Amino acid sequence: MVPKDLRYARTHEWARAQGDVCTVGITQFAVEQLTDVVAVELPKVGKPVVASDEKGFGVIESVKAVSDLYAPVNGEVLEVNKAVIDDPAQVGADPYGKGWLIKIKMAAGTKLDHLLTAEQYEAQIASQGH
Secondary structure, eight states: OOOTTSEEOTTSEEEEEETTEEEEEEOHHHHHHHOSEEEEEOOOTTOEEOTTOTTOSEEEEESSOEEEEOOSSOEEEEEEOHHHHHOTHHHHHOTTTTTOOEEEEEOTTOOSTTSBOHHHHHHHHHHTTO
16 A cells, blocks of 8 residues: 555655645555564654765664664654654554654755655565565
């Protein structure tokens, strides 16, 4: 399931822009690759994030792997989903809804055009054998 109204990073994060706020989470594909999510580390509110930052903005841990989380846009962390820190299983149960991770106040003039469309993302995961 790849919602058509979102944009996608090649690193399997999704982005939904509403005005100058971008909500970010991980895709269903990422959840399936991770299996059971057991911990989520997210940044503090006010932390600047950069889309090209190789360090990422946080970490997601499953029984299988530990993966970095990358910001799809530049800006500042506006809100953190504390519910997924307390109950990481929510990320797997509802990755496009209650399992969102952070909200970013996007830098002025930021658009999502550099991110993949749903069709492009589906082609990417298909080429990865899924």
